Amino acid sequence: MPITIIPQSVTCSDLTDDGPVGRPLSQPPCRTSSFKFDLESAGQNRAGLWECTVGSYERQVEEAEVMHILAGECLFTPTGGRPIRIKAGDTLFFPANTTGIWEILEPLRKVYVILQ
Template identity: 80%
Template structure:
């Protein structure tokens, strides 16, 4: 089983443009890019790096997600909840069906695992 190493992942330039977010709340809409990392034995789970430009949008990932913020800062406000200030170095665990609003203040980059 090969081991994937992304040297200095906070500066990796191999991310592909994914276009604007699906549910923008700001104009111009946030743009995203990602690098999907195939992980043998992970089944339908998705892993990789993801980056987003400043702005705001609605979260639309229905699956549970684990993320580690590599760069940037933001606020996530869960539906019916209090705003959570998030910055580089933070690790988050989102239960499935978490909804809310992202407000990206500085370009944000994360490592993600989406659990199916």
């Protein structure tokens, strides 16, 4: 199995426009783009780069997720919790079924792994 390398992932321009977020809370809605790569022999797990423009939306990912923020800044407010400030260099671990509100303050780019 070959090793996947994304040179300078913080500035990689090979992302595909995915359109607006599914549950926007701001107008215009945040737009996302991504670069998805196959995790050969990793079952249903998926990974890639993801980027989002400024604005707010409801988190929709039901699976557990690990992410490392490459660029930008945001707030995440878990349902029933207090806002958490997140910025470039932070690594996060979201349990499955984590809900809440994202508020993207500066365009955000992350590396993510979705765990089934």
